[in-house]
Amino acid sequence: MHIAVCIKYIPDPEAAFSQFSIDEQAKKVVPAPGLRHVVSPFDEQAIEAALRVREQHAGARITVITLGNEASRNALKHGLAMGADDGVLLMDPAFDDGDGYTTTLALSAAIRKLATVDLVLTGRQAADGDAGIVGAGIGEELNLPVLTFAKAVVMEGAAASVVRVERVLDDGTEIVEADLPALVTVSNELGAPRAPSLRETMRAARKPMVVWKAADLELDVATLGAAGARTARERIFVPSKAVQCEFIEAATPEEQGARLAARLREAKVL
Amino acid sequence: MSVLIAIELTGEKPSNASLELLALARTLANGNPVVALSLGADVGLTETLIARGADKVVLGARETFTDINSDVWATCATDAARKHGATLVLAPHTPFGADIAPRLAFRLNAACATGCVSIDRQDGALLCTRAAHGGNVREVLRMKARVTVATLRAGVYDALPADTTRKGEGIILTEPPPSRIRVLERKRDAAEGVRLEDAKVIVAGGRGLGGAEGFKVLEPLAHALGGVVGASRVPCDLNWCSHAMQIGLTGKTVTPELYIAVGISGASHHLAGCGNAKTIIAINTDKDAAIFREARFGVTGDFAKVVPALTAAIRALPKDL
Ligand SMILES: Cc1cc2nc3c(=O)[nH]c(=O)nc-3n(C[C@H](O)[C@H](O)[C@H](O)COP(=O)(O)OP(=O)(O)OC[C@H]3O[C@@H](n4cnc5c(N)ncnc54)[C@H](O)[C@@H]3O)c2cc1C
Ligand SMILES: Nc1ncnc2c1ncn2[C@@H]1O[C@H](COP(=O)(O)O)[C@@H](O)[C@H]1O
Numbered sequence: 001m002h003i004a005v006c007i008k009y010i011p012d013p014e015a016a017f018s019q020f021s022i023d024e025q026a027k028k029v030v031p032a033p034g035l036r037h038v039v040s041p042f043d044e045q046a047i048e049a050a051l052r053v054r055e056q057h058a059g060a061r062i063t064v065i066t067l068g069n070e071a072s073r074n075a076l077k078h079g080l081a082m083g084a085d086d087g088v089l090l091m092d093p094a095f096d097d098g099d100g101y102t103t104t105l106a107l108s109a110a111i112r113k114l115a116t117v118d119l120v121l122t123g124r125q126a127a128d129g130d131a132g133i134v135g136a137g138i139g140e141e142l143n144l145p146v147l148t149f150a151k152a153v154v155m156e157g158a159a160a161s162v163v164r165v166e167r168v169l170d171d172g173t174e175i176v177e178a179d180l181p182a183l184v185t186v187s188n189e190l191g192a193p194r195a196p197s198l199r200e201t202m203r204a205a206r207k208p209m210v211v212w213k214a215a216d217l218e219l220d221v222a223t224l225g226a227a228g229a230r231t232a233r234e235r236i237f238v239p240s241k242a243v244q245c246e247f248i249e250a251a252t253p254e255e256q257g258a259r260l261a262a263r264l265r266e267a268k269v270l
Numbered sequence: 271m272s273v274l275i276a277i278e279l280t281g282e283k284p285s286n287a288s289l290e291l292l293a294l295a296r297t298l299a300n301g302n303p304v305v306a307l308s309l310g311a312d313v314g315l316t317e318t319l320i321a322r323g324a325d326k327v328v329l330g331a332r333e334t335f336t337d338i339n340s341d342v343w344a345t346c347a348t349d350a351a352r353k354h355g356a357t358l359v360l361a362p363h364t365p366f367g368a369d370i371a372p373r374l375a376f377r378l379n380a381a382c383a384t385g386c387v388s389i390d391r392q393d394g395a396l397l398c399t400r401a402a403h404g405g406n407v408r409e410v411l412r413m414k415a416r417v418t419v420a421t422l423r424a425g426v427y428d429a430l431p432a433d434t435t436r437k438g439e440g441i442i443l444t445e446p447p448p449s450r451i452r453v454l455e456r457k458r459d460a461a462e463g464v465r466l467e468d469a470k471v472i473v474a475g476g477r478g479l480g481g482a483e484g485f486k487v488l489e490p491l492a493h494a495l496g497g498v499v500g501a502s503r504v505p506c507d508l509n510w511c512s513h514a515m516q517i518g519l520t521g522k523t524v525t526p527e528l529y530i531a532v533g534i535s536g537a538s539h540h541l542a543g544c545g546n547a548k549t550i551i552a553i554n555t556d557k558d559a560a561i562f563r564e565a566r567f568g569v570t571g572d573f574a575k576v577v578p579a580l581t582a583a584i585r586a587l588p589k590d591l
Binding site: 014020164167169177187263 | 408
């Protein structure tokens with residue numbers, strides 16, 4: 001069993017937005033220098049899902065893949081320290097300023113090059129762009145059945161030839177399955193990812209990590225990066241809000257509650 | 271441009287978010303057909319959808335489409351988009367729409383934008399405005415492919431009133447396509463009362479409630495206001511309440527008249543799902559909590575004391591005439 005997990009290295013999505021600024025010229029969100037970067041949370045949970053599958057099926061190999069820059073090696077290192085077996089970094093100026101479409105092409109080509117992948121795991125969405133396109137996109141590019149928003153991922157069948165997923169819906173969950181190879185996107189309901197242990201962190205330094213460029217993936221650069229993107233950012237801005245909060249003051253919290261009710265009636269909210 | 275809409279059902283009826291898409295489609299179609307696709311529906315829905323703005327309704331009847339899943343949806347929507355020459359495909363930004371939209375985009379060689387808050391046309395191109403970075407920024411994307419697939423958040427456009435004089439065409443699908451996935455079981459939460467998406471009043475609880483018991487304090491307040499209880503992500507992740515109660519970026523998008531946030535700090539990820547409420551009230555022990563920057567009325571105090579008093583006082587208010 002070979003599992004590929006696609007992980008993106010992003011600025012801490014829970015950092016206060018005062019830690020970011022907007023470059024209107026470049027139409028980009030710029031993190032403050034030194035702001036902590038992390039593996040996007042749902043992607044970290046996708047690694048966790050892979051590790052749980054391996055606990056069920058000893059011998060499964062887990063490859064973490066990221067498309068990014070030199071710093072994104074840290075994402076792979078984190079995945080290896082959590083317990084993944086090897087890492088692939090897709091790095092090439094040709095990938096720059098792409099969109100979900102071009103990212104999908106590159107990641108799909110990398111998975112194809114790995115040749116032996118049975119299960120692809122991604123996050124439900126990357127926590128910087130919040131798009132949720134690339135996971136399902138890889139499924140389409142590789143012509144795999146796609147199971148989204150997984151809260152649990154297990155293997156079924158004697159030869160583990162089927163993946164069974166509990167999916168999060170609007171009003172509950174459903175249990176679905178598909179024959180391997182398949183693609184699954186993971187949601188936060190999967191639960192907290194494990195922290196790297198000291199032992200795995202030490203071992204991680206010796207695990208293989210390769211770097212592939214566009215040429216290694218036999219991709220036409222015209223389909224990549226800004227040239228291949230199907231969307232172009234026209235503008236980026238911070239939405240303005242003009243609410244002034246009226247605080248309800250009183251001697252005790254009970255009186256505050258009562259006074260709020262009266263004030264809401266007065267203001268015709270109730 | 272011809273527009274295809276994936277209609278999501280809630281129970282037997284099209285969801286409000288789906289009806290809002292019909293209204294948006296009418297403004298973008300410029301006289302070209304608006305095609306609605308509904309699977310697993312009662313055939314009577316054709317008339318409803320035409321009255322709400324569709325010109326053609328492609329329908330997979332409940333009797334033939336007995337086992338619908340996301341794979342079936344993706345195939346039917348791709349076929350319908352091709353057959354009716356749709357250059358814009360819309361779905362609500364719910365687990366249903368967010369699941370199928372990217373797949374349609376790849377199958378149709380389309381550009382894709384998810385979680386949009388508006389779509390406009392400018393010099394013949396579509397501009398999709400969407401929230402990114404946890405709801406902190408808006409980006410405007412110019413769609414560069416011939417076909418666009420987009421999901422929209424609820425509550426941005428007003429659905430059209432039903433016009434039973436509108437004429438349209440109904441097309442019944444004869445056979446569901448083959449599927450590569452199998453649904454083994456559905457565990458639906460017991461549907462009690464109003465859905466969060468349709469509620470006029472929502473009382474939402476966060477980590478500040480301290481545990482599942484905290485939600486017991488919110489229920490009487492919601493009840494007194496004729497509303498329902500929702501939550502931020504933290505209590506859902508901690509199993510204090512059902513994940514179906516989650517409001518926010520990856521939870522539900524709600525647009526009530528009144529939103530009372532109790533013990534919720536006001537993270538952008540949460541506000542992404544409730545920021546469009548008409549009036550927000552916050553109850554929080556921390557006077558500097560971000561939620562107060564969104565709220566029209568605020569109480570700094572312990573919810574365990576404030577909420578019961580508020581509930582009692584609301585019950586004691588003279589009834590509106
Ligand atoms: C990619 C991503 C997606 C996310 N999606 C969502 C989402 O869809 N929905 C969502 O909600 N979150 C989401 N989050 C999480 C979000 O960033 C916040 O962590 C979360 O909303 C915080 O929940 P909270 O306000 O309940 O908890 P906290 O931030 O811990 O706030 C608790 C508040 O309770 C107050 N409090 C404490 N005790 C009391 C008391 N006795 N009485 C009154 N007030 C009290 C505190 O002052 C504090 O302000 C997402 C995060 C990421 C990274
Ligand atoms: N640059 C990237 N490198 C690796 N994986 C990625 C990258 N971008 C997106 N993904 C994967 O695709 C998922 C969805 O991303 P997105 O469509 O950008 O929201 C993420 O959760 C990741 O698993």
